[in-house]
Amino acid sequence: MKKAVFQMEALTCPSCIKKIEGALNKTAGVENAKVLFNSGKVKTTFDESAVSAEALAQIVTKLGYPVLSKKVS
Structure with a gap:
């Protein structure tokens, strides 16, 4: 398993969190996504x-x- 951290601009609403987490967690191969x-x-x-x-x-x-930057480990 790999880990990635994506840096984005500031999020403005809690519904943004649900939208991003939902889309990523439904993606094949994703074990966990947390905003x-x-x-x-x-x-x-x-x-x-x-x-x-x-x-x-x-996505x-x-x-x-x-996504402004990403770090993969």
């Missing part, structure tokens, strides 16, 4: 053989929340 509201970060744990960090970042961006 840290105050810091504007999304932490994910995923199976790199099923999905890439770049694909996850694209978040398509929801209307641009």
Whole structure:
């Protein structure tokens, strides 16, 4: 399993959290996705053989929340 942290602009509403977490947690290969509201970060744990960090970042961006940077470990 890999971990990725995506830095985004500040989130403005709690419904943003549900929208992002819901989309990522429904994605095949994602074990866990958690939005840290105050810091504007999304932490994910995923199976790199099923999905890439770049694909996850694209999902978040398509929801209307641009990813400023990503860190994969």
